Amino acid sequence: GESVGLHLPTLSVQEGDNSIINCAYSNSASDYFIWYKQESGKGPQFIIDIRSNMDKRQGQRVTVLLNKTVKHLSLQIAATQPGDSAVYFCAETSYDKVIFGPGTSLSVIP
Amino acid sequence: DGGITQSPKYLFRKEGQNVTLSCEQNLNHDAMYWYRQDPGQGLRLIYYSQIVNDFQKGDIAEGYSVSREKKESFPLTVTSAQKNPTAFYLCASSISLGRAWGYTFGSGTRLTVV
Numbered sequence: 740g741e742s743v744g745l746h747l748p749t750l751s752v753q754e755g756d757n758s759i760i761n762c763a764y765s766n767s768a769s770d771y772f773i774w775y776k777q778e779s780g781k782g783p784q785f786i787i788d789i790r791s792n793m794d795k796r797q798g799q800r801v802t803v804l805l806n807k808t809v810k811h812l813s814l815q816i817a818a819t820q821p822g823d824s825a826v827y828f829c830a831e832t833s834y835d836k837v838i839f840g841p842g843t844s845l846s847v848i849p
Numbered sequence: 850d851g852g853i854t855q856s857p858k859y860l861f862r863k864e865g866q867n868v869t870l871s872c873e874q875n876l877n878h879d880a881m882y883w884y885r886q887d888p889g890q891g892l893r894l895i896y897y898s899q900i901v902n903d904f905q906k907g908d909i910a911e912g913y914s915v916s917r918e919k920k921e922s923f924p925l926t927v928t929s930a931q932k933n934p935t936a937f938y939l940c941a942s943s944i945s946l947g948r949a950w951g952y953t954f955g956s957g958t959r960l961t962v963v
Contacts (some may be wrong), residue, residue, distance in 0.1 A: 793938045
């Protein structure tokens with residue numbers, strides 16, 4: 740039979756507000772981090788990345804913050820839009836290994 | 850357009866049946882991967898291939914098999930030995946192994962046991 744899965748953390752935000760999605764990573768040796776966006780029934784899409792020698796990186800409407808002290812990564816989305824509704828998950832890489840986080844479901848309220 | 854094509858989008862498997870999921874890429878990537886995605890869990894690696902005619906087990910390879918006879922193709926067979934195959938399966942490719950920033954994912958295949 741089907742396995743009972745865990746429930747994804749859910750974040751609901753009002754359209755136009757800023758969103759902050761968090762990710763705790765596990766390997767202190769990870770040197771590269773990526774955020775992905777996955778819409779329902781589709782494959783993940785790359786959003787933004789950051790190297791371990793950086794604390795912050797900005798893209799178009801998105802900012803990634805890296806806190807290596809507490810092994811924490813966050814994705815900030817400015818002026819959230821309905822099209823931003825999706826599951827967002829982080830990935831950490833070290834050498835040739837990639838570990839994906841479980842994700843957060845972002846729901847935008849019009 | 851370059852990309853990865855997975856087929857079928859939906860697949861139903863009867864108990865004891867083997868099914869094969871297709872993954873084709875025209876990106877000229879050397880590395881290809883199969884991941885399983887279950888609700889509330891991160892992507893888990895089933896198998897990966899660095900080059901043609903070579904592939905390695907990932908974290909959850911039991912009950913699955915793959916082949917890599919062509920650079921463009923990396924089909925996944927879900928065998929009857931996989932006791933809980935219902936999941937969303939994602940194929941990905943990258944220029945070389947472990948370059949996650951260069952991952953391109955397919956649109957996935959949702960497999961359901963009936």
